[in-house]
Amino acid sequence: MLQHPAKIRLLNDIIERYARLTPEKTALICEGCRLSYREINEKSDRLANALMKNGVGRGDRVLFYLMNGPELVISFFAVLKANAICSVNDYANNLETLQKIASDCQAKCIITFDYHLDAVRNMFESTPSMQFAVLTGKHGVDDDSRILSFEQILKTYPAECPAPKSIDCDIAYLLYTSGSTGVNKGVLTSHRSALFNVESSIDLFNIDENVVHALPLPISFAPGMNQFLYTMRMGGTLVLEKSFAFPNVVLKRMAVEKVTGMGCVPTILSIMMNMDLTKYDLSNLRYMVSSGAVVPPSIIRLLNDKLPDVSFFSMYGMAEASCSLCLDPAQLLIRPTSVGKPFPGMEGWIEDEDGNRLGPNECGELVMRGTHVRNGYWNDPESSARRFKNGLLPGELICHTGDVFTIDEEGYFYFVARKDEIIKSGAKKVVPKEIENALYKLDGVIEAAAIGVPDELLGKVIKAFVVFNEEHRGKVSVDDIMHHCTKALEAFKVPKYIEVCEGLPKTSSGKIKKTDLQ
Secondary structure (H helix, E strand, C coil): CCCCCCCCCCHHHHHHHHHHHCCCCEEEEECCEEEEHHHHHHHHHHHHHHHHHCCCCCCCEEEEECCCCHHHHHHHHHHHHCCCEEEECCCCCCHHHHHHHHHHHCCCEEEEEHHHHHHHHHHHHHCCCCCEEEEECCCCCCCCCCEEEHHHHHHHCCCCCCCCCCCCCCEEEEEEECCCCCCCEEEEEEHHHHHHHHHHHHHHHCCCCCCEEEECCCCCCHHHHHHHHHHHHCCCEEEECCCCCCHHHHHHHHHHCCCCEEEECHHHHHHHHCCCHHHCCCCCCCEEEECCCCCCHHHHHHHHHHCCCCEEEEEEEECCEEEEEEECHHHCCCCCCCCEEECCCCEEEEECCCCCECCCCCCEEEEEECCCCCCCECCCHHHHHHHEEECCCCCCEEEEEEEEEEECCCCCEEEEEEHHHCEEECCEEECHHHHHHHHHCCCCEEEEEEEEEEECCCEEEEEEEEEECCCCCCCCCHHHHHHHHHHHCCHHHCCCEEEEECCCCECCCCCECHHHCC
């Protein structure tokens, strides 16, 4: 058994270490592609040398506009080896948003697919910092000297690791997150902070070098990034999916590759729990990690019934303080609505609006302290000052999450709502999660969301959106749903409007996108 890896100070040390220790072990499986640690390391060396040859230096930003795939993994390590910063973007962003992000982070280079060639040319004109592009694909590139071929680089540049200049407090990557505001902010993550999150996750999930982790979440999503990195950190095998759009394909691949761990969000879990999982050999699956939103208790009960031998970790985090809280699987049925306690080496508490710490069963804002707290927002001191405040020690930052929580007498945390999602209807405050949990208790419900909509009398009233599985679709009326809500909820929490849908809008990570429901 391999010893727990030591002396890894930079994220790019990970790939170099296992290229020496287990060079021919499969590191990455993505659809038809299989790459060993040696192959990823050599390819990332070649790309790093190409980037540096064309002017990328320490601290420069390299923009990624790539789906989950081998190009993204290779590029990530290559940029870090070039002592630069990865600007990892959600591939669901449109080109207008990408342009704004490129300008904001003053990117020197973009790595993307060749069918975005026209957009890249426009970026050269509109973003003065952008000096060149690396394009991947089968359609080729033109003779513009500013445009390099990803595939040609991997054939021609030397597979020699550039001299490291970065140190652990340098920024490794930016994850641009829009949150509920719709304004993209680049979250600064140092090598030290990312590695702390990775090590804490390894301890909590008890991960070893035999891990085969299925990841259908985008690497541009903070939990997806963490799961990608902790799998590599232990020298495991990452089964990387572009999405969970085709569940049968993902589950079949999990069976073939003997997957031991899986990352998901509640919408993925809901889909899985409404499938016949006996069709797939998931006997090697040891653990699952869910993030992005609280898992409804009804889904937890189904999970326990269908996958009783799988340890399920319900987790809370955000890009600004990734992987902060997690519920011990042993507590899952005892306190299914909790998201647990802080990860190893982290501290959390609840404050009121005046900054006073609150006790058990009181509602307030969650504040997180620890090395996992990120380094602020890129080029946005005002937003940074609101989110990241001075901590208990000089120079330390703590994260004010903007999320409302309670804590019980035994120290378990319970998510109540995001501050900006709490619906004020007349004199009452309504928490959407309570309504959604009630809706999930209806047979056949696979997705549910509640929002506030304008009302002349009360200011806002509640509108609920419900999606049924195929078996129940068309068989449950709006009146049936309303009757269920009337029995399950207090009168002021019962939705005034209910809409049955075929599906709800999602972010690329699979979270329900409530801003699109407004």
